Amino acid sequence: MDREINLIEYLPGVLREVKEFKAFAKAENPEAIKLWEELENVLDDQFVNESTLNGVKRWESILGIKALDTDTLSDRKFRILSRLNEQLPYTYKNLESQLSLLCGENGYKLHLDNSTYELIVKVALTAKKKFAEVGNLLDRVVPCNIVISLILMYNQHSTLSQFTHAHLSQYTHNQLREEVLS
Incomplete structure (x- = not known):
């Protein structure tokens, strides 16, 4: 999900027009978006069907499953679900x-x-x-x-x-x- 984050909106109205705060918000917005995406991935990794590659690796480690080189991500998720x-x-x-x-x-x-x-x-x-x-x-x-x-x-x-x-x-x-x- 694409999330629109603009840090300048979190500042009081009086500071929103200050040039330094505008530059700060412009520079930090991509980092805040990236952080939000990583937080969503952490939440998704708790559910096997929604897991990212990192989450699948973690599930495999927990369950003692060794992935094959030819496995797709869906094959690996299927193997995790069958074990669960x-x-x-x-x-x-x-x-x-x-x-x-x-x-x-x-x-x-x-x-x-x-x-x-x-x-x-x-x-x-x-x-x-x-x-x-x-x-x-x-x-x-x-x-x-x-x-x-x-x-x-x-x-x-x-x-x-x-x-x-x-x-x-x-x-x-x-x-x-x-x-x-x-």
Whole structure:
């Protein structure tokens, strides 16, 4: 928000016409505007969605999050919010809602095998960028007596069969397996 600050208006009327005070106000107005902007940033940094880069760095430091070089500011804010939204005690429903927030409603499959104490989480290719974050989430919230199997869901024949051979020949084998095709 651009704030119009004119320090001369804070002086008594008798001093507003003095040449030295006019010059002082003119010289100090930019500094007062800059100070006001920094105060607004400090207030914004208390809220993750409104945070500046400095605020995001502070949140990451508090929560012990390491930012990746490829992360955008919104990626970093999302990671902070997902960490803040973790709630203990752990429940299956709570984990489902956290994974839905992280990967999207159809961005994962979750299965708990009670007989072997194994939690199988499959992350869809559309949420591939969130794979490491899902792993970190599972490490933090899943009880230690449950084995975690985290898997990336690759394209299968049923997905690829809707495309022609000519269309598929444009891709490498790895791209066919690991990329979202359009």
